[in-house]
Amino acid sequence: RGHRYKTIIISLLFPTQVMERNVDPEGTLLTFLRKNWTLLSKSWLLRLTGTKYACGRGGCGACTVMVSKHDPVSRKIRHFSVTACLMPICSLHGAAVTTVEGVGSIKTRLPPVQERIAKSHGTQCGFCTPGMVMSMYTLLRNHPQPSEEQLMEALGSNLCRCTGYRPILESGRTFCMESNSCQQKGTGKCCLDWGENDSSPLGKKSEICTKLFAKEEFQSLDPTQELIFPPELLRMAENPEKRTLTFYGERGTWISPGTLKDLLELKVKHPKAPLVLGNTSLGKSWCHDYNSVAPLMSPVKTSCFPGLTIGAGCSLAQMQDILAERIAELPEEKTQTYRALLKHLRSLAGQQIRNMASLGGHVISQHCCSDLNPVLAVSNATLNLISAEGTRQIPLNEHFLAGLASADLKPEEILESVHIPHSQKWEFVSAFRQAQCQQNALPHVNAGMRVLLKEGTDSIEDLSIAYGGVGAATISAHRSCQLLLGRRWNELMLDEACRLLLDEVSLPGSAPGGRVEFKRTLVVSFLFKFYLEVLQELKKLVKLFSDSRHHSEVSDQFLSALEDFLVTIPQGVQTYQNVDPHQPLQDPVGRPIMHLSALKHATGEAMFCDDIPMVDKELFMALVTSSRAHAKIISIDVSKALELPEVVDVITAEDIPGTNGAEGDKLLAIDEVNCVGQIICAVVAETDVQAKRATEKIEITYEDLEPVIFTIKDAIKHNSFLCPEKKLEQGNVEEAFEKVDQILEEVHVGGQKHFYMETQRVLVIPKTEDKELDIYVSTQDPAHVQKTVSSTLNIPINRITCHVKRVGGGFGGKVGKPAVFGAIAAVGAIKTGHPIRLVLDREDDMLITGGRHPVFGKYKVGFMNNGRIKALDIECYINGGCTLDDSELVTEFLILKLENAYKIRNLRFQGRACMTNLPSNTAFRGFGFPQGALVTESCITAVAAKCGLPPEKIREKNMYKTVDKTIYKQAFNPETLIRCWNECLDKSSFYSRRMHVEEFNKKNYWKKKGIAIIPMKFSVGFAATSYHQAAALVHIYTDGSVLVTHGGNELGQGIHTKMLQVASRELKIPMSCMHISETSTATVPNTIATAASISADVNGRAVQNACQILLKRLEPIIKKHPEGTWEDWIEAAFEQRISLSATGYFRNFLNQCAFLQGLGESGMFLGSSVFFAIADAVATVDIAEDFMVQSPATPERVRMACADRFTEMRPRELSMWIHTWQIPPAEGYSR
């Protein structure tokens, strides 16, 4: 005592080992790694920023590191991946941690895992890459030659927002033993096997290339080269300290008891202190109280009852191994429960969470969506409790799961182990779950089901059913099960059981997560699956039946219900055109060049904004946002926040020396707030933690105002719009409608939150002279940040320099918003005179920054019965949120592009941006086009259905055929469009696939397939021609090295790589002689946002221009000394006083129509083909609800659209009140 912190011994496996002395018990491994700290031996300052913060909740994998521990049971070193953001630093006492920096470095050695992800083009922005590397590295430490399934499992919870997972998996696949070939054209023949002159589905082999990297050039994996587990930790593990370690923090204490006895005594002393195991459930909440961590409890225990007793401290990953072992050892009839648990463990969270989370923590959390508790409950598991007083057993039943005090642990008790009995002959146990996606997603509903049949019969002797996700706790259907005892396992029982279950498991309107009708359907659908599974098992045991008793048969048609969807590694092939064989080898244009930063992404050495080391006297900022949707601000009381230690100041609107944003779009709210999440003020403190804490102490008094508008329909009702209507018209729509059939329909297209992996962040450094500011910011538009800061501070633009090294994903969300954060941080910097760092946490980022505009579209289409569309009238409303932002431009863009690829003579398009009390929506990939085109394509699909023709026929019939004018009066030649359409049909073997789909659907009652092909015409560029300009600055230094600067920002799209390709071609020197350092407003002024799919084109031309100017200047020297080297010429040029620096400039960019562009804005719409393929599949069944009227296609919407006996069972009269409270997932979702 007396010490604030105590020593924790943790070894960071790094070329030099590092021991940490002082730790804050409230800290996580992530904060520990990313802050400055000292090496033990020398006084070096080191900041390990390779491990990234992206979500802070264990959900994205960006912070993955490898932990190595000595396992006292197996006496082996266990390596496992964890998410550093959830790992309490004190829990690592005695462990070794390997971060991405420890794996390799471009400065020293680059191991295969880092080399391969980079060279396989597995990185774009690179923000997720260190996490990917660490997941893969841990896998390879445990399995040097993994299977593809193991690879998928290891990467299952690592998110990437830009690269798409295929190239990442491809890099991992190079380590796998087996590797499937690609399945071109359904022939089973790999595209790489086509002969030289074969005309493969992709084109002539000599012209196309599919090989993006040369696997044979990769270094091989040598497990003997890996860092060893530190001997001192091994010694520590072999002679574990039996004394209790205590770490004191400001607000809590972490106690690591040396023995179980110590722990039990501590529990008596601190009954309220939580027992932190994996900390995946407690998260940040533990730090407010005393804490303790259990000594490792032996994973497998012996028990006198038949079954398996697993120690509560056992991780879920260890539990997976234990169950797999038992399943392999024991007869099948005994392992029914273990199989069901194992099935769920495979999809529960991701590998990192399963490595951290404990069985005890899982059970005790009593989470309503727990995947294991329903299975444990139905299989009569018991909990072995221990306290200083002794031991006792309690059943893991519905009373325990409901948290009834009489059935729960006493405060001084802990869970020691869980006993799971064996199943027996004639007993069947199954587990079911439905989540938003198969991996790394909490279930909507899950279930555990167990039936024991009377030996040799199909009559029910015992039955247990439990559901998760349908109430505040896991719910047992005890009453229904009792009523079904003695019944035979047949259709009559099933009908009765469904009725009973729906009655007993009555979902209230407040069921967690809503989706009440869907959940009710799942309740009975799961039972049906269980019914079928048991029947199938009975079929195997049929011989044991007495002749006189026949059990029900499963019709073959229904069997598809029993097949689970497999998670398989995605297959794909990327093709590109080979360069002309005469192209000089040095010329990189057209070749698949690795991203310039790829190797640094892979080693964690690529610096992002928040990786910049702390600067002198730096302070941190945290934002205070509105908790009301529409209210008057009565008062803001900051006094309590200012009283907190380390808090320096609170910045309000009154501190702004210049302009506080625009009218109706203030940087800091003054009198009124118009949405939850609107920024009101900001706290500046010495630490980020303290700044965040202080925001909670600011007291704001509001007076609520009316109306509060959330939906488009409400906005229309209140005439609440952000800007005037936009309209385009051609032909005579009304007249055309008179002569044709018509459909009138409404379509709702949902919005999308921005989720770039790197949240918004900025570092503002005020300089001592002339009001100068240096701003390091993660933005797509540094010039806009510069301009906004200038007007906010009322200082000229020339005093402000914005720097962008690289951005961890933008997708439109970093066009306008970073200026707001930059300006507020700049006010803080000017007021306090200190550098200010503002890093949004994920919650704030998602709350404040808005996203894609939801759209409500109404269309009226007039068509002939052959599918020819004669007239189309579309009215679109977008939900703009509370300020204008980009909503007017998005409306214009949407209207301009609504015709998509179709030539329809009579058109009328109208659009309006609605003003609602939601955070302002903003630019998002596609800028309104995906939403608008989805309305148009829904209309095409509806016409197809009415005409009884396949949708692709209607698309073909109405597509542009000849040179014509678009609705925005631009001449358009559809040659590329038609060629591309035909190539896609051909290369995808569309028609044979369609036949296969139809055959499949005939044979399968419960599973359906769908197929769709969607054309896309997308004109790239901005509407304002002034935006079509770019500049570049190219310097050649006297050693011949070249520094290129241009106006584009590196967002992961590889613009810097492309610019150097251009410069290399123009200057005829290798890319290795060139460098791009950053984008800066000081080198290239007045830049345009990196957006609208044109930045590489316009900046590339500017770079080309600068290089051509330089080459022209060098020409006389080159001509005079053609045999000279580049360095000779540069030296001569310098001697002759020839300027070696040039500005390049480009303007007059003409809009070009691209049909298919894999990257950029337009690529976004390609995903719609999945929506229409799902719609195609849904169209093959009886439709309960019109599927086409609403996107996105969630599992819920797909299920509810398909009518069957189970959807029919939900009481229709419930529909009204079930939906009234729900927040619509997409606009206007209120049937």
Ligand SMILES: Cc1cc2nc3c(=O)[nH]c(=O)nc-3n(C[C@H](O)[C@H](O)[C@H](O)COP(=O)(O)OP(=O)(O)OC[C@H]3O[C@@H](n4cnc5c(N)ncnc54)[C@H](O)[C@@H]3O)c2cc1C
């Ligand atoms: C990203 C993510 C995804 C997830 N996905 C899923 C999913 O798909 N399905 C699912 O079912 N769950 C999921 N979970 C939840 C996860 O299963 C639980 O968080 C986890 O099992 C809790 O274990 P823990 O060791 O981390 O508990 P902790 O957070 O350490 O502790 C939880 C609680 O249990 C108490 N406790 C722990 N051990 C004992 C003991 N031995 N005796 C008495 N009390 C004890 C603690 O005091 C605390 O109150 C997810 C979690 C995360 C973070």
Ligand code: FES
């Ligand atoms: S998992 Fe840790 S930051 Fe996302």
Ligand code: FES
């Ligand atoms: S490269 Fe994966 S998030 Fe950008």
